[in-house]
Amino acid sequence: MAENVVQLEDISRVYEMGEEPLYALKKLTLSIEDGDYVAIMGTSGSGKSTLMNLIGCLDRATEGRYLLNQKDVFDLTDDELAEIRNSTIGFVFQQFNLLSSMTAIENVMLPLVYAGVDKEQRTLRAQFVLQQVGLDQRIYHRPNQLSGGQQQRVSIARAIVNKPRILLADEPTGALDSHTATEILELFDDLVEQGITVILVTHDGEVANRASRIVRMRDGQITSDSRIRSKKNA
Ligand SMILES: Nc1ncnc2c1ncn2[C@@H]1O[C@H](COP(=O)(O)OP(=O)(O)OP(=O)(O)O)[C@@H](O)[C@H]1O
Ligand SMILES: [Mg+2]
Numbered sequence: 001m002a003e004n005v006v007q008l009e010d011i012s013r014v015y016e017m018g019e020e021p022l023y024a025l026k027k028l029t030l031s032i033e034d035g036d037y038v039a040i041m042g043t044s045g046s047g048k049s050t051l052m053n054l055i056g057c058l059d060r061a062t063e064g065r066y067l068l069n070q071k072d073v074f075d076l077t078d079d080e081l082a083e084i085r086n087s088t089i090g091f092v093f094q095q096f097n098l099l100s101s102m103t104a105i106e107n108v109m110l111p112l113v114y115a116g117v118d119k120e121q122r123t124l125r126a127q128f129v130l131q132q133v134g135l136d137q138r139i140y141h142r143p144n145q146l147s148g149g150q151q152q153r154v155s156i157a158r159a160i161v162n163k164p165r166i167l168l169a170d171e172p173t174g175a176l177d178s179h180t181a182t183e184i185l186e187l188f189d190d191l192v193e194q195g196i197t198v199i200l201v202t203h204d205g206e207v208a209n210r211a212s213r214i215v216r217m218r219d220g221q222i223t224s225d226s227r228i229r230s231k232k233n234a
Helices: 050-056 078-088 104-112 118-130 149-161 178-193
Strands: 003-018 023-033 037-041 065-068 089-092 166-170 197-201 213-218 221-227
Touching: 003 050, 003 197, 023 050, 023 197, 023 221, 037 050, 050 166, 050 197, 078 089, 089 149, 104 118, 104 149, 118 149, 149 178, 166 178, 178 197
Parallel strands: 037 197, 037 213, 089 166, 166 197
Antiparallel strands: 003 023, 003 065, 213 221
16 A cells, blocks of 8 residues: 555644634544545635645644654654755645746756756756646746746746656646646646645535546535545555
8 A cells, every 4th residue: 555645643733713723624634645645625625725735744733743754743843844845845836836937847846946956957947847737838938928928837847846746736727728728737747647646625516527536625624535546546
C-alpha cells in the first residue's frame, strides 16, 4: 500500500475574533496517499482554504498532529517549515498570483532562486516545465500579455519547477472559462500520471469528478469522503 504523504489527526484551527473563538477547522482527521488525486468541496466558509494552507505549511494548526511525508511538522521552526514547503509543495491559486513585473520564465524561475539553484540550471528547468505546460512560445511575455489560461499555465509551471511531491490548487479553474478550465485539468491529469499527489479545491462538481476521491466539508469538518475511482498509479 502507498504511504500517506499527508496525515492530519484531530486538527483544529481556531481564530480568536471577538467573544467566541471561531473554529475554521474542528478536530479534522484526513489522510492522503502518495499519488492520489483528491478534490475538496464544500460551501463558502467551510474551511477549505484553511485546510489547504495547513497542508501546505503556510499556516499552523492550533491543535492536532500533522505528519507531512511521515514527518511531524509541529515542532519545526518557521525556517524549517519554509524549507519543507519549498522542496515538497507546489501551490496554484485561483488568481494565478504571478509577479506582474516579471516575464513568464522569470516567474517560473523564482522558486529556484530561493532554492539556490544556479542560473544555467534555473533557465533549463524553467524552460522544461514551461514546455511541459505548453507555453514554450510565450516565455518572455509578462502576465498582462497572457490570457487567463496561459497565466494559469505559468503558475502551474512555477508550482512544479521544484519537482514537488504534492501540488495544492485552490479553485485553480475558478477564474477560467470551461474550455480553458478543461485544458488546465488535463495538465493536472498529466501530473497525477507522473506520480505527483494533487489536492484541489473546487465548487464545481464536474471538476471534482475528474479526481479519484472527493472530500466534502462543512463547518470545519469532513461530512463525506468517497473514492470515485481507483488511484491512477495504484
Ligand atoms: N485570517 C482569518 N481570521 C479570522 N477568520 C478567518 C481567517 N481566515 C479564515 N477565517 C474564517 O474561517 C472560516 C473558513 O474560511 P476558509 O477561507 O477556509 O473557507 P473556504 O471554505 O475556503 O471558503 P471559500 O469557498 O469562500 O473560499 C470562515 O468562517 C472564515 O471567515
Ligand atoms: Mg477558500
